[in-house]
Amino acid sequence: MNNDLLEESQELDLQFEKRDGLLPVVIQETTTGQILMMAWVNKEAFSYTLTHRKAAFWSTSRQMLWVKGETSGNTLHVDHILIDCDQDALVYQVTLDEGGVCHTFNRLGQNRKACFYRNLCLDTHRLYFLEE
Numbered sequence: 001m002n003n004d005l006l007e008e009s010q011e012l013d014l015q016f017e018k019r020d021g022l023l024p025v026v027i028q029e030t031t032t033g034q035i036l037m038m039a040w041v042n043k044e045a046f047s048y049t050l051t052h053r054k055a056a057f058w059s060t061s062r063q064m065l066w067v068k069g070e071t072s073g074n075t076l077h078v079d080h081i082l083i084d085c086d087q088d089a090l091v092y093q094v095t096l097d098e099g100g101v102c103h104t105f106n107r108l109g110q111n112r113k114a115c116f117y118r119n120l121c122l123d124t125h126r127l128y129f130l131e132e
Helices: 003-008 043-052
Strands: 023-029 035-041 056-059 064-067 076-083 090-096 118-120 127-129
Touching: 035 043, 035 056, 035 090, 043 056, 043 064
Parallel strands: 023 090
Antiparallel strands: 023 035, 056 064, 076 090, 118 127
């Protein structure tokens, strides 16, 4: 499909071939707009997500399908999927069942709600923890 058709089409034509079969997906909490994490999807993970309305990803470290919450219980229910103009990047707007999405833990020993829990000070180039 040429660029004009791709950008203006109402047909789904995700461009998995651009990045060796993977598309970046940003996970955003529907109710707050907070960015929770960033991950990758391949065709299998995207298909699982559409079928089950639960976020599934391609684990680049383990080279396997990863359904968020299967072991932790921190399931991400997909409310909406946004697709960019080139159909090569996604945003999943989600509802988090419980806990957090990050594999790191806060001071209370709980999974952090989001993987983006530090802020870079542009003046000092130091990282500061956001409130937990």
